[in-house]
Amino acid sequence: MIEDDQRLAAMVATYLGQNGFAVQHSATAAEGLQQLQHANDGESFAIVLLDLMLPDADGLDVCRQIRAFPAPLNALPIVMLTAKGDPMDRVVGLELGADDYIPKPFEPRELLARLRAVLRRQQGTPATEQHLLRFGRLEIDLDARVIRLDDQDKPVTSYQFNLLAAMADRAGRVLSREQLMDAVKGEPLEAFDRSIDVHIGRLRAAIEDDPKQPKRIITVRGAGYVFAKAQDV
Numbered sequence: 001m002i003e004d005d006q007r008l009a010a011m012v013a014t015y016l017g018q019n020g021f022a023v024q025h026s027a028t029a030a031e032g033l034q035q036l037q038h039a040n041d042g043e044s045f046a047i048v049l050l051d052l053m054l055p056d057a058d059g060l061d062v063c064r065q066i067r068a069f070p071a072p073l074n075a076l077p078i079v080m081l082t083a084k085g086d087p088m089d090r091v092v093g094l095e096l097g098a099d100d101y102i103p104k105p106f107e108p109r110e111l112l113a114r115l116r117a118v119l120r121r122q123q124g125t126p127a128t129e130q131h132l133l134r135f136g137r138l139e140i141d142l143d144a145r146v147i148r149l150d151d152q153d154k155p156v157t158s159y160q161f162n163l164l165a166a167m168a169d170r171a172g173r174v175l176s177r178e179q180l181m182d183a184v185k186g187e188p189l190e191a192f193d194r195s196i197d198v199h200i201g202r203l204r205a206a207i208e209d210d211p212k213q214p215k216r217i218i219t220v221r222g223a224g225y226v227f228a229k230a231q232d233v
Helices: 006-017 029-037 059-067 087-095 108-123 158-169 177-185 195-207
Strands: 048-051 078-082 100-103 132-135 138-141 146-149 217-220 224-227
Touching: 006 108, 029 048, 029 059, 048 059, 059 078, 059 087, 078 108, 087 195, 100 108, 108 158, 132 158, 138 158, 146 195, 158 177, 158 195, 158 224, 177 195, 177 224, 195 217
Parallel strands: 048 078, 078 100
Antiparallel strands: 132 138, 138 146, 217 224
């Protein structure tokens, strides 16, 4: 947990500790990033709780740096905490790779539910007998949870991987935003209208040759999105 509010951090650590989580706290961005970078020295992390407003850095910049780490650290789920209520902050956070976003003040039970939901999404994969989905030059490895284009890994968040896998598992079918959220989250959670659109934009940036003219994830106006079943791109 990277959070400069010591009182809040202690409360969260105590509550999550009572519910099966071991919390490691950093009060600054520099300390948190250092702990993450040393994770390969025997430590391991399942998820990052990241405050948006830190004394030595902007949480959005920290999120961007984590996503630039080498694998597997760059795929760690990130849940952002912020006292800001501007929906645009949420959109920017998702665009930079956050998996979820919780405004302060929050109920500890909501935080726990959100963390568990994010971890379930990371561990889950669509029900399919195939472990490697191929669409032209694009490969989706369900076991390794890796997306490859032209044999090059394309890093995305765990949420975005699950979203693409869910769409690929239903290739050729138009899916509404509500259907996509249900397929990925598996349960109703509060979300703002643009969350799916933001994640789709991130996926297009990763797998499309020209994200402005997508050939793999296609928008069906007024209906939702469809993942192209036949791909020659």
